[in-house]
Amino acid sequence: MTSTTSEPLLRIAGLSSGYGRVNVLDGIDLEVDRQEIVVILGPNGAGKTTLLNSISGVARTGAGRVTFDGRDITGAKPEHVVRLGLTHCPEGRQIFQRLTVEENLLAAHIGRGGKSFETLRAEVFELFPILKERRNGMASRMSGGQQQMLAIGRALMAEPVLLMLDEPSLGLAPKVVHQIFRIILDLSTAGISILLVEQNVQLALECGDYAYMLNTGRIRLHGRAQEIAAHSSLGEAYLGGATGETLHV
Known part of the structure; x- marks a missing residue:
């Protein structure tokens, strides 16, 4: 979504996924370009971790397609995904x-x-x-x-090409949180693309290039990180009040 001149590194189209017979995500569209930090925001239970698990092959994919570096990895086993250069650093370390x-x-x-x-x-x-x-x-x-x-x-x-981080600041002291975010920026500068799930909205948006707001299994708001930070619908989307069409700012 952020690039119009080349194929994104990661493309998710119409993804519905979950665990067992229960779908947590419903029709997710998302892209990550090379050397980009993309932030996934949303309240607890929004489906953020399920999204990362679906990309890395841990959660079941019910519908849609996941493409990484030109390869279809929809439903691929986690060990295959890792060997292609997509690494998942899960919540809880x-x-x-x-x-x-x-x-x-x-x-x-x-x-x-x-x-x-x-x-x-x-x-x-x-x-x-x-x-x-x-x-x-x-x-x-x-x-x-x-x-x-x-x-x-x-x-x-x-040796990831794309590194997915799930709540890296969770439970850490403020000084350490800032250190972790500096490392994330350093990794991006070194050429690693980042897909970041994070509860610290302010720091995440300061760090990120592009952001998606996820709630109740759907993308409610997406756009450039700085524009999302200033958008009047941010709080509404985060709290679950946004309905109807996904907002693009």
């Missing part, structure tokens, strides 16, 4: 608590782009120096912010 930092990174290395484990580990340690300091420490003994850094670092071991 989901790191291996009983493994060390280094073991967590090793477990995530798949050699997709030909880089060695040592090279990728060095890149992660440069991005997150605290992980280098704690490399032999158990993940369970790290702070929440350090565990989130490890979760992102582990996702980077798969």
Whole structure:
């Protein structure tokens, strides 16, 4: 939606998906361009996590199509999606608590782009120096912010072209939240596209290029992030009052 001159990196068309026989999403259309940060906003229960799970192959796809880097990945298995360069950093971090930092990174290395484990580990340690300091420490003994850094670092071991982040600031101190958002901007500058689900609306819109407001399984509002931040319908869409046609600003 943000590019008219080339095919977007990720395109979702008419996606309806969910779990079991229950659809959570209804007719989602969404695009992510290369080197773009796209933000997904919305209240709890809006379907944000289900959207990421549907892209990464965790949730069932009932209808619609998901295309990544020119390939149809609709209903593809998660391991296939990761090997294509689309990595999902889930809500709650989901790191291996009983493994060390280094073991967590090793477990995530798949050699997709030909880089060695040592090279990728060095890149992660440069991005997150605290992980280098704690490399032999158990993940369970790290702070929440350090565990989130490890979760992102582990996702980077798969050499993503597109990195999906689900609530990376959840439960973190304000200082750490700002640090995480600086890292997200650095990753984008380095050429990684970002699809970001985030509850911190202000920071997300400051960081993002394009934004979608999701509520009750549908896109209620979408447009350039700065324009969304200033739009009068933002609060209405977030609280679920928007009905009828999707608003594009």
